[in-house]
Amino acid sequence: MRFSYYPGCTLKTKAKELNNYALKCVEALGLDVKEIEEWQCCGAVYPQARDEIATKLSAVRTLNYAKGEDGKLLTLCSACHNVLKRVNEDMISDANVRLKANNYLQLEEEYAGETEVIHYLEMLRDYVGWDNLKAKVVNPLKGVKIGAYYGCLLLRPSKVMAFDNPENPTIIEDFIKAIGATPVVYPYRNECCGAYVSLDEPAISKKKSNAILDSASANGADMVITACPLCMYNLKHMGDSVVDVKYFTEILAEALGVKED
Amino acid sequence: MQRIGVFVCWCGSNIAATVDVERVAEAVKSEPGVVFSTQYQYMCSENGQQLIRQAIKEHNLTGVVVCSCSPRMHEATFRKTAESAGINPYMVEIANIREQVSWIHKDIEEGTEKAIILARTAIAKVNLNAPLTAGETKVTKRALVIGGGIAGIQSALDIAEAGYEVDIVETKPTIGGRMAQLDKTFPTLDCAACILTPKMVDVAQNEKITLYTYSEIEDVKGFVGNFSVKIRKKARYINEDACTGCGVCMNACPSKKGLNEFNQGLNNRPAIYIPFAQAIPNIAVIDPQQCLKIKNGKCGLCAMKCPSNAIDYTQTDEIVEREYGAIVVATGYKTIDLDKFGEYAYNESKDVVTSLELERLMNAAGPTKGTLLRPSDGEHPHDITFIQCVGSRDTSGCGKPYCSKICCMYTAKHAMLIREKYPDVKVHIFYIDVRTPGKNYDEFYRRAAEQYGVDYIKGMVGKVYPQPNGKLLVQGSDLINNEQVLIESDMVVLATAIEPEPSVRRIATLLTTSIDTNNFLTEAHAKLRPVESPTAGIFLSGVCQGPKDIPETVSQASACAAKVIGLLAKNTLKGNACVAGPDESMCNGCSVCANVCPYGAITYVDKEFRLGGGKTETRRVSQVNQAICQGCGACTVACPSGAMDLKGFANKQIMAEVEAICKR
């Protein structure tokens, strides 16, 4: 089974390491992952207004491409995942969006949300399995205390994202355990980092990011991990770096022993 | 040929404003069989009924059609009228020209036309009606009460008081239910145990009442007046007659890590235990999942220590079969699961508790002997925040859409009790609305705010953040001051929504009675028959029917008992005359009817039939027990050969009605 991989813009530029480590790891795990050809930007934020159609089209193109492959669209960036998954839900349940998007795109066959959008972490959980992952770890991160930072985009709205329990998620903690480290649960792990507001009102993002980092640190975390380049930017550049912030793929690569090749 | 009289009712202006009643009476005069037709302002009034009686006698009527309101309203009235004038009550048919015509149509032409069609339809049916007689069945003068909480206890005591035998079946090892777990009760703040335990003792001592605790309903058969119920008495591993409730076994037991159900799992109990000091019956029970002797044969300490030799590790479940005339359902409630409310950190922090847990934490017989201590570290709390409506009035799918009704009052009670006993503790209550209808209820709540200085905050908590210092940071909205408030609390108490005890679904299926989308049992009529279920002989007591507090539960339990007593006072019951029966010559013995019958009224017999020429054949044919048949008609629809028919609703009668509607 092949996963059609959608990296998204930022993973090709400012968040190259998130992408590169992820690709090294899928190789180490023996997964068949192929990048989508000629992909376009997903739009970065899901347009919530019910009359937004054009802004969803590039996501539909991506989803439709994956349908033509094995129907499994693999995402890594939390924002891309959120946009693609929610647009896909619209194509399933919103007849108006489905009709107009299909009319516009003039596809050979109507697209009605057939593709399954799978986040990299979901792939690890559902297709690799924590026990298998554990078995492949060569450098267990023993004694490292890691706080999972979920943010908003992976979890909410949970009725659509269906990623994990929106208030008490465990997937990243399970991931941390599988690579041999110790998860630190802290109450701000699903709070917002300030998102796009940091462009215009950096003070807000600074407050939000520091609340998250302080909470992680106070609960004993040595580092927090994220799947989102924007969260990474806010936590790292807006926050006062009381704890280190890393992409989860980096520590995965470390655990699998493929970080430095 | 029938001689039919048609009586068109105006129902004041209810019908007459939208239906030209005179035209209806005139139009049906030429219908086959009709020899008399008239209209009158209120047919159900004494004068109206007299008019019908007189017409029956004057015109020698054999059948009656009343064009009026729904048959649910007055069919019985008019049947009685006809019977008193000497004709069989089943020769009366109602054409519903109110609910089905005047109330839903505006146009008088349309309304009148439809009323005439419905009148013709009823006439067509009466032409094929035959007199029917209902059979009679005896009433077993004993009641079953399912559930031994305050609802079941009150119903049982009242029924026994009237002189009838009552059995209580309770799944827990003791009766008492939720009320036994409560500390004080609103609005008078008397201690729950002080007012409940005397009633529990009354139950135990009442010679009319038999208790089946630690028991479950296994099967129910029969019908109103004649239920046959199998009760599973689960193995207690104790000889009930020998056990004196001395409690020596509890001290002897080495396996002490069972969750204490009575204390909502807040502390532990041994594998052999008596749920609480005032338990009725005061007899121990062994948890077989926890007992070392039962699990792997290695122990037996309790048996060695028991001074009355009451322990029997080999005991097995026992099935008891009993007959009852009436059944009361009083299965009660539980608090909802809080897994979908992660924002309140209930699973993360021991200091976030439900209100029911708080009852135990404040009770002298609870895990902290009545001293309110923070569960995580046993320290005295200084600040407590209550959150109301946790999972109530929630249409998001996480909680329940209804108001749980009891939470506003018990939260005010908790707040007051805490402030009274520990004046140094700050108490905040987040509320959406404070709902306190009831005698002395609003006064009670206001006392909490005005005299006890409880901080009522209109708004809802968004999230509870457990802090590394062990405190709980409560973030919520204060809508009156338009602020987001942050309160550092030692404990958070969740006024958790209540839901019917889940076992009620199984019970409802066994009793063939209905439950609503929230698993509450449905009453026969929301206003006029609130304690009866739609299934004859099944009555509803307490929260299984809808959220209610103790005073309301007790009222309903007594009302329920009155209904049961009314039933048990009868020696016989008139059955249903509209029963099913097969045309044996057409029946091929396929069993389809027996499979669809919800009442178990159909059996099969091998019967000998004459074939002519002295030959006979034996065939398997269906047989309907007319005492059990409720006339639902499921079998007549299911029968593939058309052999099954329903008296009073025969296939040819229904077809005649359809034809009358279609005919122009």
Added chain:
Amino acid sequence: MEDKYLLSDVKRYSGTDTSACMRCGKCSGRCPAYNDMDIKPHQFVTLIERGDIEKLMQSKSIWTCLSCMACVERCPRNVAPAQVIEAVRDAVVRQQYANKIKAEDIPAKIDETIPQQLLVSAFRKYNK
């Protein structure tokens, strides 16, 4: 008249039934941007219900809402305040010359590390 159409448009494309709100304020109790808002999340729901669209369009909150969906997630009545806020924000930026950020202002705001994602998402939220 125009306001009436605008109001019904905003209600329609918010895609949420604000009449289901029971005024509990949980959205505002949960909102991480609450203190940076002049009109609070629960007020977006109640003011839309009252038809006061003008007031909402002038609010600062439409620019400070983080679209984090915490309010949507936790509403006990299935109302989505964030979607109302976005619908109002769209009503503003869809007007001519009403974009919140101008392209020429960007160079002054960015540094080496800023991810594309941030620029794209801010433009998507604030501009049309």
